[in-house]
Amino acid sequence: MTPAPIAVALDAPDLETAAHWASLVTPHVTTVKVGLELYLRYGPDVIASVRGASGVRVFLDLKLHDIPNTVAGAARAVARLKPAILTVHATGGPAMIRAAVEAMPNTQIAAVTLLTSLSEADLEQVGVSGPPEDAVRRLSALAVAAGAQALVCSPREVAAVRAEVGPGITLITPGVRPAGAASQDQARVATPEQALADGADLLVIGRPITGSADPGATAAGIAAALRRVSAATGRGA
Numbered sequence: 001m002t003p004a005p006i007a008v009a010l011d012a013p014d015l016e017t018a019a020h021w022a023s024l025v026t027p028h029v030t031t032v033k034v035g036l037e038l039y040l041r042y043g044p045d046v047i048a049s050v051r052g053a054s055g056v057r058v059f060l061d062l063k064l065h066d067i068p069n070t071v072a073g074a075a076r077a078v079a080r081l082k083p084a085i086l087t088v089h090a091t092g093g094p095a096m097i098r099a100a101v102e103a104m105p106n107t108q109i110a111a112v113t114l115l116t117s118l119s120e121a122d123l124e125q126v127g128v129s130g131p132p133e134d135a136v137r138r139l140s141a142l143a144v145a146a147g148a149q150a151l152v153c154s155p156r157e158v159a160a161v162r163a164e165v166g167p168g169i170t171l172i173t174p175g176v177r178p179a180g181a182a183s184q185d186q187a188r189v190a191t192p193e194q195a196l197a198d199g200a201d202l203l204v205i206g207r208p209i210t211g212s213a214d215p216g217a218t219a220a221g222i223a224a225a226l227r228r229v230s231a232a233t234g235r236g237a
């Protein structure tokens with residue numbers, strides 16, 4: 001069975017757990033994601049541990065956000081780890097995004113638009129007023145113009161972003177929750193089926209898989225649901 005376009009977020013407290021989750025889900029998904037919790041605790045060695053023998057694609061979600069020179073240096077520092085994807089914040093601006101792109105020619109630089117944990121009210125508090133979709137579209141256009149090959153947005157905005165940037169850009173959506181699952185600290189969410197049908201290329205899913213009794217079986221179940229959407233719509237999977 002072809003693995004589904006899912007990046008499982010390995011937000012684990014220790015390396016053994018992360019590597020175990022990775023081994024359980026890799027038959028069913030294309031990608032595993034290493035974020036701040038694991039990377040800051042274990043450093044670069046974590047990448048080889050989760051990549052394991054399967055050689056699964058690793059998405060390094062460091063969400064870099066600093067002046068261009070510093071981001072370029074940070075990107076060069078992780079380039080040897082050969083992540084498939086590295087995140088930077090779109091609000092770092094075009095020069096910062098371009099610095100990351102130029103520093104990592106063999107990695108997709110994904111610009112995070114607005115964190116999926118932020119509600120419209122939260123966004124208002126940090127000075128982003130109006131529908132989140134408007135700011136997400138604007139940041140997407142800016143990031144793509146600066147060279148980003150991928151964008152991170154919520155599944156609620158993915159159709160609008162696709163309309164904005166066209167077919168050539170990889171759209172990555174965290175904030176994915178199977179029907180009936182708790183949204184936890186995510187604010188702008190949709191189901192895996194909806195995210196794929198609306199144009200997402202890669203669905204980031206963490207706790208609904210890793211917090212389940214059987215992460216391998218849960219990943220397999222979501223992958224099967226995505227294949228059904230794909231068969232019906234011709235999208236992804």
Ligand SMILES: O=c1ccn([C@@H]2O[C@H](COP(=O)(O)O)[C@@H](O)[C@H]2O)c(=O)[nH]1
Nearest residue numbers: 009035114115116174175204205206207
């Ligand atoms: O806007 C964003 C950007 C990144 N993330 C990351 O995705 C996962 C989501 O995990 P869940 O357990 O499925 O909520 C997590 O690693 C975040 O750091 C995001 O959620 N939103």
